[in-house]
Structure formats: C-alpha cells, structure tokens
Amino acid sequence: MNKSELVAAMAAKAEISKKDAEKALKAFEDVVMEELQAGGKIQLVGFGTFEVTERKARVGRNPKTNEEMSIPGGKAPKFKAGKALKDVVKGE
Structure with missing residues (x-):
C-alpha cells in the first residue's frame, strides 16, 4: 500500500474526504518527526512506540x-x- 492508497483507505474508514484524510x-507525520527530532517518543497503546535510539560507532x-x-x-x-x-499480524 502506498501513500495515496493509505489516504483513500483512511478516508473511506473515517467517512471523510480524501483531502481531509491527507x-x-x-499532520501525524509532522508531529511524529518533530517529537523524535526533539528526542522524545510517542506511545500509542496497543499499536506501538516511535522513539529515537543511539547507535554506537563501530568498525565495518x-x-x-x-x-x-x-x-x-x-x-x-x-x-x-x-x-x-502483533496479535493482529499473527492472526490471533
């Protein structure tokens, strides 16, 4: 599913226009990016957590x-x- 298909699915599910869904x-993308840029995290209970992790320097x-x-x-x-x-993806 690409972005335009996601927008169409969101519009149908929420019964709103595609323009409003877009x-x-x-807005969701902007808020997530701004929060992660500030070093915070976003927890959506049941869905998941967006956060920033520190990666150490290494030799490759x-x-x-x-x-x-x-x-x-x-x-x-x-x-x-x-x-x-996770449960939905597993089919439970």
Missing part, C-alpha cells in the same frame, strides 16, 4: 575490498510494535 496523515568492512572502515555512531528512528498489533 491533511490528517500529514567494505564488501568489495574487505578493508576495515569506521562507521560513525548517531541517532536512528525506531518503531516497536505493540501487543495488539
């Missing part, structure tokens, strides 16, 4: 030359699925 999705290998190279640490977004979402 605004709602854009270039697969072509087998030469060691350093990979810098940094921050990365992470999503952890909640129990209800």
Whole structure:
C-alpha cells in the first residue's frame, strides 16, 4: 500500500474526504518527526512506540575490498510494535 492508497483507505474508514484524510496523515507525520527530532517518543497503546535510539560507532568492512572502515555512531528512528498489533499480524 502506498501513500495515496493509505489516504483513500483512511478516508473511506473515517467517512471523510480524501483531502481531509491527507491533511490528517500529514499532520501525524509532522508531529511524529518533530517529537523524535526533539528526542522524545510517542506511545500509542496497543499499536506501538516511535522513539529515537543511539547507535554506537563501530568498525565495518567494505564488501568489495574487505578493508576495515569506521562507521560513525548517531541517532536512528525506531518503531516497536505493540501487543495488539502483533496479535493482529499473527492472526490471533
């Protein structure tokens, strides 16, 4: 499912226009990005948690030359699925 299909599905499910559904999705994306940029996290009980994780610097290998190279640490977004979402995917 791509973004336009998601907007159409949201509009049908909520019985709103596609334009309103697109605004709602854009607002959700903006709020999540702003919160993660500020170092916070968003918990949606049953669905999951969006948060930022710290990755340590490490040594990797270039697969072509087998030469060691350093990979810098940094921050990365992470999503952890909640129990209800996991159960739906499992078919329970």
